[in-house]
Amino acid sequence: MSARETTTELQHVHFDATEPRTFRHGTVVAGVPWKSPIGTAAGTYNLDACSVYYNPAILGAVSTKGVSPVPWEGNPAPRTAETPAGTVNSVGLQNPGVDHYLEDDLPRLKAMGATVVSNVAGHSDDDFAEVVEKLAKSEADMLEINVSCPNVKSGTSVGKDPVALCTLLKRLRPLTDKPLIIKLTPNVDDVVPIARAAIENGADAVSLINTFVGMRIDTHTGRPILANVTGGVSGPAVHPMAVAMVYKIRQAFHDFPIIAMGGTFSGDDALEFLYAGANAVEVGSAALVDPAAPVRIATELDELLDSRPELADALAVGKNWIHVQD
């Protein structure tokens, strides 16, 4: 492989994320200003691991790993396998619990100046309510309810059922004034009715997509690679599906905030989401293979938005792009 190809595909090379920087183009999501339309996606930003590569305060927001009422151990290893242009993971929401998060990660992130989206994990409505109640009194800027994890038992049952989602939201909404984001799964017949349930029952935004159910088998042994057998596929492979889902929700609801994610590896990928109708974009897998990727992508997008003033101006005041279908 020559160095030449590298310049097309791996633009992170020679990119210095540690240089102090501010972006010209920001966005507003459910009333919360983001310094860039780019944030990090839940489960791919760990404070200790990432903050030595760049300052999280320069990004639009940092979505943190899902926290549950008590610490969770997650699934056994191996928890990842490579897939074409992606990976499949089965972490299963291992996390040290909401109390640890409130004492450690959250105050440290806020002290750094970061805008924080606190991702919430749960096995049941009770779990979600308990965590939301605790986060309600915290410094978190937004709460993101993960009803779409394919790696925990009953992880997506609420996220696939508009009625169950309605029940959950009726329970959570009174618990907090903070913006509530519902994180949607792509593993559904149609994402629009689920988004509608979120929108009509008090959510302030939706975020999508979480991962697609997938698996890999080791053909030497004939056995699944993941100890959990199946996992969630993310990365460039899922980008076109994510764009379609964002677009469909935007066509159905012209004004509701959407945070998009799924395979964003470049500023151009992010721009595609913004044209599809997203108000902001989060970077997940790209950060796993290059810690500085969110900053690189935010920098690339900032430049691309310079020549798209209409889109940039809309985002700056919390509006989004709508394609009028011919």
Added chain:
Amino acid sequence: MSARETTTELQHVHFDATEPRTFRHGTVVAGVPWKSPIGTAAGTYNLDACSVYYNPAILGAVSTKGVSPVPWEGNPAPRTAETPAGTVNSVGLQNPGVDHYLEDDLPRLKAMGATVVSNVAGHSDDDFAEVVEKLAKSEADMLEINVSCPNVKSGTSVGKDPVALCTLLKRLRPLTDKPLIIKLTPNVDDVVPIARAAIENGADAVSLINTFVGMRIDTHTGRPILANVTGGVSGPAVHPMAVAMVYKIRQAFHDFPIIAMGGTFSGDDALEFLYAGANAVEVGSAALVDPAAPVRIATELDELLDSRPELADALAVGKNWIHVQD
């Protein structure tokens, strides 16, 4: 890019598909013997275009383009866009109609000695019934009912609804003694109930996956690339999702024939499907980027099966692999 990498990734290079060959390992699908577990996937094999690259009779089977009661013009162009490790297409089942198929493609394929899976397209139960009735009297070896096309109106409504699928099968089953395959969509909450509806209502096999809904936006213009806005994603990108769905159906139904497709680009990819529980594998997108791909893949798989006698012996008598979960 050096020639070296080519040898890892693009094994079709210097592969002569026109050499006469027979495979050591075959399979049996719903009673129909296939000379290899590898066939072509519907919509990616056109007789005139492909038969000048290899003899279709050497493959397990040839799934032909979906045919409808009358000729269909499909969607406007552009109908394809590239996606990471895949493409998204919006052909919309353009085809010359079942009568042309019965007069031209089918007899020619049978004269060549090919095993033929006739793929059936329709907007309604009436459409499907009309085509199945005509094919029932033909030389077709198997009929595959496409209730999973994301590119035509009401293309997937039956494929997402177990009740509608049951109604359709009750209608089709009496019309023919030929094996009926139901082609499943991956755009569902859960593929198992749909497979169950097929299995319990007289289908002889299921095939999966059809394409995932996806789209691309041209970031220079901000507009969708496909004239139809959305299309169906296929190619390596979807392989891990397809493997998971095949595996889930196999875990639920240990003995029912499954034909797998989705991103098979090598013999190893096909082997993964067989270990997941498929009885046969069809090649779609790979054939679009190398006409000889199905033959190359069949040749690679044949060699891989030499060292997996247990799997090969099972397939030879119409059985499949089942993982006993620990």
Added chain:
Amino acid sequence: MSCARTFLQTNPEGRAYLPSRRTVEIVGHELLTESIVQLTVRDEYIAQHAQAAQFANLYSSNSLQISPRPFGVAEVHDDEVTFLFAVVGRGTEEFRDKQVGDTIDILGPLGKSFDLSEPGRYLLVGGGLGIPPIAHAAQKLSGRSDVQATALLGYRDVHFADEMLMRHCSDVRAIENEQGNVITLLDQWLAEQDGDARNLSDVHILTCGPHPMMKAVASWAFKRDVKAQMNLEERMGCGYGTCVVCITPTIHGNQKVCIEGPVFTREELGWE
């Protein structure tokens, strides 16, 4: 893959087998302008069989990008095949960055050719990156005593293909955007004709270029009842006729540009 052997075999219906996708060597690589590349590969099979306006698929070496990149054959010498292309996206960027000695995957020749069977006056009307197949047509016509060829070329700015055309055609006229377009050249050409030459029944227009240009050429031809063959461009899924992705509306319904085209007559397209 041995092309010779492949070509000797036939399928069960007696049609000759064609070589499938293969890896070939790059033997020439030149930047004609900042964004236009002339690429030459060694492929005996295409060199021997390509007809005017036939094209070949080139493929990215990056497995993320699986789709074919179709390019018209521009010129053939011995076993070498030359393409001319503009750098517009990821695939063409990658091809620009290749070097002599590198390899590239290829499939072809593909598609229907211009019909050059009749004698008469041929007007080869090319615009921008539509010029390559026009150049190939000129090469195929050159040396024929029963035809008279005139190349009418429209450029945005740099005249990147004049030289290539002049190797095959004694009458090459080119224009750039600032001065006009190929219609200007067609009008000028027409004005020069006198006497019997004003009867255009022996004139054949072969054209390739941007859609609006070809539409304008078709309309020019229609008004004067001149025969015209148009070489279309469409996004392709396979390039060899198997996927029905690359259609264009014709009077016979949607037809595949890659195998029923890329050449269509004005009448087939119903362009007036």
Added chain:
Amino acid sequence: MSCARTFLQTNPEGRAYLPSRRTVEIVGHELLTESIVQLTVRDEYIAQHAQAAQFANLYSSNSLQISPRPFGVAEVHDDEVTFLFAVVGRGTEEFRDKQVGDTIDILGPLGKSFDLSEPGRYLLVGGGLGIPPIAHAAQKLSGRSDVQATALLGYRDVHFADEMLMRHCSDVRAIENEQGNVITLLDQWLAEQDGDARNLSDVHILTCGPHPMMKAVASWAFKRDVKAQMNLEERMGCGYGTCVVCITPTIHGNQKVCIEGPVFTREELGWE
């Protein structure tokens, strides 16, 4: 990226910024056996900072394959960093086919190192492709007057790393499968000890190799109450601690191999 500048900056909490993924040049590339490659890259930052048993991620140049490939640093000279790896899959096949002068993407150094702070006798027990970090430990210990190092190496067949170890360690003992394994070597070593040397309280085992081997070494150490540090291997999603993919059960619960390891003490793992 300028490592120097990066290293001078600190994050809002005062921790030094680290260089992110970058492209480096391959300056050495050698096949030690048919399937074992010695790869040397120029990376000043890793060369200066890597501690024994730290590792680096290498990345495929093929965008289909995004996952990191972690490899232990085996040896460092000036600004050059050497890895030893077995060709087992797509990524390592690609790396085998690279050449001096090519580039490769890298991130590191990553992970926790062996604790070499105490004086005493170090037994460096490596098996197969677990030998690279053992070699690096030997390099780090070499020249220290307060320690005495013995390398005990187990190979399947070819002794691909004896030479490297002997550069840093005067006492290198190796065995191949046919003759026994590292436990055989440990037993032999123990049998040689007499007098005060039979008191093993100053002995530190550092080990890396296949899981069953390390388990056996841990059990050997447990029975004799010898301190042991194990260098684990696990599939990784990121390699720098952000994704919680690479866990191993410990007495403190699941811990990340990439950042809380790859080195764990026998006690932390609860291996007996």
